[in-house]
Amino acid sequence: MAYRSTERTEARRAKTRGRITTAARELIAEGGYVAAPVAAVADRAGVAVGTVYRHFPSKSDLFAEVFREASQHEVDAMREAIEGIPGPAGDRMAAGIETFARRALRGRRLAWALLAEPVDPAVEAERLHFRHSYRDLMAGVIAEGIEDGELPTQDVDATAAALIGAIGEAMVGPLSPASNGGDPDVVIASLINFCTRAIGEEPAHVDR
């Protein structure tokens, strides 16, 4: 037994693995899943196709990991926005949405890939987890608002699911003004007004 993996080789291995996931994420951010066949990922990472398979059992596993990391980032950002400030539920929801929206608009393609682009089942499972996290964050704020008497009683899960749908469509959907050259600030303000009314509050400012 003349070979023993050491810190040095371990680090090198991790570095290669990281180059592969980074390449995959970049390709997705540029052109979505279709723009990221294994050969292209390997090419961008500067390794051979076979090397990808030394680090991941299949393409699905690779992309599931990429997905998991990227979406965890997004969810964490939203959670911080929501929990970071005190105040009424409506304001905290608005802060969460604003954070989500600004990040999504900065990387529209990646946001679309995470939210909506079709993928294989293994990756889809990650997406489901991701969407659940969003919904639960929203549902939590709304439930508190109801408990405090700030919001009307409502089916919290249904409201939260519909909110996620509305936000997704408004940010990355083809109908969205954001997809058609609208001013991001205006689009976000409209979206927040919509969501504020939807949970049963009066928006602070009215559009237009």
Place this chain on the structure above:
Amino acid sequence: MAYRSTERTEARRAKTRGRITTAARELIAEGGYVAAPVAAVADRAGVAVGTVYRHFPSKSDLFAEVFREASQHEVDAMREAIEGIPGPAGDRMAAGIETFARRALRGRRLAWALLAEPVDPAVEAERLHFRHSYRDLMAGVIAEGIEDGELPTQDVDATAAALIGAIGEAMVGPLSPASNGGDPDVVIASLINFCTRAIGEEPAHVDR
């Protein structure tokens, strides 16, 4: 010139064509776009693969037609629901949503394929048209409501886009209570309450 197409042959040709589009629609309704390769469509229609290409220049064209027909049906149904009744904008929007929702719940897979499942660009163009139609129907009702002083001023297009997103997620999305065994009537009632509040009205009844 000894052959002249006649009514009889014309009818036979149309029938075959119809069998092909029907087979395609059924396969989509059962398993989505991925479950409908040309060979499977031909098989279900009881014709050879080559026959499909006698009737449609390409798979894209076939599916574009299937999409167009199916979505036109849906849009017409919603339009009738909205225009069929008099009354305040909020009520008419609710009627439109209810119609949409009941149809979507009856054929969830097809609805998902029409609304969200990724497809080639030619078909995507049909979908865009379809979603635009929905948005415009919604935007029309809301604009009238604003004009009548029934609804607060708001960015009509943004509201309409967000509504479409909310409805889609609530009906066919993985988060939806409707996807998790919820009672359709309850799910629809919650959705309508959400949308009613979102456009700036007080719902008639409160959930739970």
Place this chain on the structure above:
DNA sequence: ACAAGAAGTGAACGATGATTCACTTCTTGT
């Protein structure tokens, strides 16, 4: 009955893309 034209057939082709594997190159402990 027959020729012309159309509809129908399905094996073969071509493109794309994931996955494999025999082989080479690098690292490590003796």
Place this chain on the structure above:
DNA sequence: ACAAGAAGTGAATCATCGTTCACTTCTTGT
């Protein structure tokens, strides 16, 4: 220096599908 084991390679393989086309079968007018 050397053997063992790991990392890396990339051409070849396999699978899936859309599309084509030489051929067969049907329909119609003479």
